[in-house]
Amino acid sequence: MTDPDTDRHNAKMAKKKAARDKIMATKTDEKGLVIVHTGKGKGKSSSAFGMIFRCIAHDMPCAVVQFIKGGMGTGERDLIIKNFSDLCDFHTMGEGFTWETQDKSRDIEMAQAAWAKAKELIADPVNRMVLLDEINIAIRYDYVDVAEVVTFLRDHKPPMTHVVLTGRNAREELIELADLVTEMELVKHPFRSGVKAQAGVEF
Structure with missing residues (x-):
């Protein structure tokens, strides 16, 4: 004897699967995406690095250019440089956040150098993904x-x-160009309660 609830559930899932399969059958194109991660919430760079690690897992050459971060070490950078430098070309071009450097001309010089490196890496068709970390800030x-x-x-x-651009306050021009845009919304953050940035969470 079958359970009516189970039968209803299975029928509902079968119907949902058929509808989903029909939709998926129409999605046949592939292209390099422009992806923007923006918003005040945490997770923009973390999510982007997740995609970089996916590329590495698939043996796909990729690259990272960090526009702002650079004044301190990060787990992602250390892991990639130590273990995956053959697949991921990593460039930390920034020298820290602008309120730390307090040198606008130097910040502009470093950002321009980072953009020049980014163009070089993007133009190389060997790279399947290039992450421009915090370019939105620059x-x-x-x-x-x-x-x-x-x-x-x-x-x-x-x-x-694929090119991924991260950082708050993404410009409308980039959002319009992009294929995929995600805005991270801030709901709660421990920093507001006096908790400092911690290894394994923020860096």
């Missing part, structure tokens, strides 16, 4: 011209290369 402060970034990604990015 764009927000006009250290890097958003129009130049949009034009380069639109006109010069190889067709199968």
Whole structure:
């Protein structure tokens, strides 16, 4: 004797699967995506590095350019440089957050150098994914011209290369260009309760 609740559940799931399979059958294209992670919530870079580690797991060459971070070590950078430098080209071009450096001309110089390196890495079709970590911050402060970034990604990015751009306050021009945009929403953060950034969570 079968359970009516189980029968109803199975029938519902079968119907849902059929509908899902029908939708999935129409999704046949592949392309290199422009992906933006923005918002005030935590997790923008963490999520982007998750994708970098997926590329590494699939033996797909990739690269990282960090535009702001650089004043301190991070777990992702240490792990990649120590174990996966053959697959992931890692460049920390920043020297810390702008309120730490307090040198605008130096910040602009470093951001421009990071953007030059980013263009080089993106233009190389060997790289399947390039992460531009915290580039939105550099764009927000006009250290890097958003129009130049949009034009380069639109006109010069190889067709199968994914580019991920992280940082708060993503410009509308980037959001419009992007294929995938995620905004991290801040609900609660321990920093507001006096808890400092901790290894394994923030870095």
